[in-house]
Amino acid sequence: MIDNGDSIWETLKSGGISNPMDVIEQFTYLLFIRQLDERQNELDQKKLLGVPVHDEEIIFTTEQEDLRWKNLMQIGDPTELHETMATRVFPFLKTMGTGTLAALFQDASFGISSPSTLRKTMELINDLDIKNRDITGELYEYMLSKLATSGTNGQFRTPQHIIDLLVELMAPKLGERIIDPACGTAGFLINASEWMKRTYREDLYNTNERERFYRDTFTGYDFDRSMVRIAAMNSYMHGFEKPNISYRDSLGELPLEEQAVYDVILANPPFSGSLDVERVDPVIRKLANTKKTELLFLARFLTLLKVGGRAAVIVPEGVLFGSTKAHKILRKELVENQKLDAVIKLPSGIFRLPSSKSQSSSGVSTAVLCFTKTDSGGTDEVWFYDMLADGRSLDDKRTPLLPENLLGPTPHKPVTAENQFEDPTPVQLTDEQLAKNNLPDLLARFRNRTTTEPGRARTEQSFTVSVDDIRAADYELSMNRYKEIVFEDEDTRDPKDILNEITQLDREIADALSTVSGLLGGAS
Numbered sequence: 001m002i003d004n005g006d007s008i009w010e011t012l013k014s015g016g017i018s019n020p021m022d023v024i025e026q027f028t029y030l031l032f033i034r035q036l037d038e039r040q041n042e043l044d045q046k047k048l049l050g051v052p053v054h055d056e057e058i059i060f061t062t063e064q065e066d067l068r069w070k071n072l073m074q075i076g077d078p079t080e081l082h083e084t085m086a087t088r089v090f091p092f093l094k095t096m097g098t099g100t101l102a103a104l105f106q107d108a109s110f111g112i113s114s115p116s117t118l119r120k121t122m123e124l125i126n127d128l129d130i131k132n133r134d135i136t137g138e139l140y141e142y143m144l145s146k147l148a149t150s151g152t153n154g155q156f157r158t159p160q161h162i163i164d165l166l167v168e169l170m171a172p173k174l175g176e177r178i179i180d181p182a183c184g185t186a187g188f189l190i191n192a193s194e195w196m197k198r199t200y201r202e203d204l205y206n207t208n209e210r211e212r213f214y215r216d217t218f219t220g221y222d223f224d225r226s227m228v229r230i231a232a233m234n235s236y237m238h239g240f241e242k243p244n245i246s247y248r249d250s251l252g253e254l255p256l257e258e259q260a261v262y263d264v265i266l267a268n269p270p271f272s273g274s275l276d277v278e279r280v281d282p283v284i285r286k287l288a289n290t291k292k293t294e295l296l297f298l299a300r301f302l303t304l305l306k307v308g309g310r311a312a313v314i315v316p317e318g319v320l321f322g323s324t325k326a327h328k329i330l331r332k333e334l335v336e337n338q339k340l341d342a343v344i345k346l347p348s349g350i351f352r353l354p355s356s357k358s359q360s361s362s363g364v365s366t367a368v369l370c371f372t373k374t375d376s377g378g379t380d381e382v383w384f385y386d387m388l389a390d391g392r393s394l395d396d397k398r399t400p401l402l403p404e405n406l407l408g409p410t411p412h413k414p415v416t417a418e419n420q421f422e423d424p425t426p427v428q429l430t431d432e433q434l435a436k437n438n439l440p441d442l443l444a445r446f447r448n449r450t451t452t453e454p455g456r457a458r459t460e461q462s463f464t465v466s467v468d469d470i471r472a473a474d475y476e477l478s479m480n481r482y483k484e485i486v487f488e489d490e491d492t493r494d495p496k497d498i499l500n501e502i503t504q505l506d507r508e509i510a511d512a513l514s515t516v517s518g519l520l521g522g523a524s
Contacts, residue, residue, distance in 0.1 A: 008124045015117025024226060026111050030125050032233045033089060036060075037069035038130060039237055051421055052205075057239060067092055073126055078115035085118065086110045096236070104232050157184070158268045158314065159350060161391060161408040161439065163191045166266050166312040168409045168443050169342075169370060174200045174213070176263035179304060181250035182297065183220030186231035188266035190238050193218060198423055214240055219262070221248040251296050253281045254303075262304045265311035269297035271364075287333060290326035294319055298330050298369075302338065305373040310341075317345070317365035320477040331475040334371050335467060339378035342446060344368040344385045345479045349394025370446075381464040383449035384479045388461070391437035401436040409439040458484040 012023045040059045047053050060068055067089055075081040093105045112118045172178055172192055180188045196213070197204060204210045218240070222228050228247045235243030248254075250269075275291050287299035294315055301311050319327065320343065334340045344367060351364040372378070391407040393399040400407060405414045405424075411433075412424030419425075434441050438461075445453055445462045456463045465482045473481055 008121055011117060011121050011124060012112070015112060015114045015121075017111060021226065022111055025229075027121075027125075028226075028230060028233070029090075029093075029108060029110075030122060031128075031130075032237075033072075033093075034069040034125055034128075035130065035233075035237050040068060046421065049421065054210075064092065069126075073122065078119040081122075082112075082115035082118050085112075104229055158187055159390075160187070160191070162314075162346070162350060163187050163266075164195075165409045165439050165443065166314075166368065167192045167195050169312045169368075169446055170264050170266060170310060172196055172264045174203055174209070176217070177219065177261060178217055178264040178266065179219040179221075179262045180265070180267045181221045181248075181300060181304065182267055182269040183222050183231050183245065184224075184227050184268075186220050186234045186243075186245060188268075189218045189220050189231075190234060192264075192266060193238060193240075215242065218244060220245040221250045223247070223249050249279065250300055251275075251280050251284065251293070253283075259283075259303055260306050262306060263309045265301050265305060265309070265313060267297070267301070267311075268314040269294065271316045288326050288330055290324065292324075292326065295326050295330050298334075302333070302373060307373055307375055310370070310372045312368060312370045314346075314366055315369055317367050317478070319369075320367055320479075321481070328475055331477055334369070335379045335382070335470055335475055336377055337375060339372040339374050340369070340382050340477075341372060342368070342370040342383045342385065342449065343477050343479060344370070344387060344442065346387050347390055347394050349398070350390060379467050379470075381450075381454060381466050382470060382477070383446065383453055383462065383464050384482065385442050385445060385462040386479055386483070387438045387442060389436050389438050391439065402433055406433060407437060409443045411437070411440060458482055 008027060009023060012026060017023050017026060036059050043053050043057055043059075065071060067084075072081065072084065072089070075084060090108060090110045093108055096105060112121070166188065170192075172195070174196065178189065178192055180186070183189060196217075204213060218235070220231055220235075220243075222231060222245070225247055228245055232243045232245045235245060270293050275293055275296075277291055280296060281300070281303075283303055284296055284299035287302065288295040290296065298313070298315070298319070301313060305311060319330070321327075346366045346368065348365045351366055389401070391401055393401065403414070405412055406427070406429060410424070411427050411429055413419075413427055415424065429437065429440055442462075449464065453462060454464045458465075463482075469482065470477070
């Protein structure tokens with residue numbers, strides 16, 4: 001939950017904005033204006049340290065310095081601040097970027113009529129800690145809680161360390177096209193872009209390569225206009241002047257140029273929700289004739305990927321063992337006609353259904369499917385991993401069990417002011433630390449799934465299962481279906497010895513009672 005989120009919500013509502021979506025819209029715009037200033041601060045600091053900054057990254061010119069958040073906050077008169085926002089800041093936003101972002105801000109309207117409401121809201125937003133946090137993801141979570149839709153439409157925010165894991169599993173290459181067809185706040189796309197910026201830093205110094213990277217690499221769809229707006233602003237904050245984020249029903253018919261053209265899919269699609277079957281693309285209904293969105297999205301992924309393309313996607317665990325015809329057909333498709341690489345079981349505490357204030361939230365069982373589109377089979381063995389710990393407690397509080405730098409799939413030395421612009425220095429976790437954070441172990445074993453992993457027993461945390469065994473199990477993909485339990489032998493005593501001991505104890509008890517009885521009789 002965003003700090004002071006309720007206060008901001010109530011301030012805007014009490015200021016005359018009654019529609020919840022209008023509250024969210026104004027909140028989002030103000031937050032974005034502050035984020036622009038934070039991004040400019042980072043660019044200014046880079047220049048001071050001699051780190052190259054490209055002209056297209058600069059947000060505020062010298063003449064626009066007074067439009068930065070820090071300078072707006074210095075305006076003491078609420079009426080003057082309100083006038084500046086209405087006549088200068090919002091018109092400035094409309095000049096930013098082209099494409100999605102331009103369309104987004106062309107429709108942006110300043111909807112806070114009260115100067116005092118604006119001032120108080122900006123003060124509350126100014127108190128938010130937006131450094132080193134997925135502020136847009138938290139805003140999303142906050143919005144969902146206010147709109148009472150989380151858990152009813154199957155939307156669950158993906159934690160950053162799980163996003164990082166899926167990006168590491170796929171290791172996207174420069175020149176590949178990446179899509180998230182249910183992008184939400186664009187968390188997967190942003191994290192993938194940051195990973196690629198670090199991995200291919202020298203290549204991206206080339207102007208043509210850099211332009212191609214920002215223009216062609218990332219695509220996001222979402223069926224929620226609020227999410228499209230936030231995703232576009234989030235992308236812009238990470239260097240994408242023309243974010244390729246669009247409002248689109250991913251399960252509807254897609255243009256031909258969008259089919260079979262993507263190299264990588266990273267996604268956590270909606271698990272449930274209402275669905276108009278008539279709007280579902282006939283192409284994916286051929287693969288999954290069902291109303292279950294999680295199955296329809298799996299079919300959609302296969303139509304988006306080119307041959308050789310790969311995916312790491314989060315699914316509800318029921319996809320792995322569901323008994324409907326559609327469940328079995330999709331699993332068989334992945335195993336027989338494509339190449340199913342891995343099934344990763346996630347702890348149920350990672351995604352949680354909100355409940356009432358008097359009750360704890362309940363965990364949702366999920367898994368990660370990693371597969372490659374081949375259209376010609378290729379599944380010889382499937383690698384399974386049982387993630388038991390993700391570095392945080394699995395209760396409602398989700399308390400970190402290790403220092404922040406030791407969490408996630410790639411632990412590293414702490415980030416300091418001196419090394420913040422350098423690549424993190426990796427560190428190895430101890431066995432005790434790995435027991436609290438399985439992600440580094442998972443990543444290492446995934447990379448060895450075709451070499452050393454096949455030799456592991458099915459009693460271990462990870463192992464491989466042959467395609468023949470999966471066929472014999474009617475394509476069930478639940479890890480529990482294949483995991484073997486070893487019962488340890490324990491030394492037990494001979495029953496006769498136990499009976500003899502009981503008999504002896506009975507005699508001793510009888511003798512003791514007889515003695516006590518004699519003493520009582522003598523006393524009388």
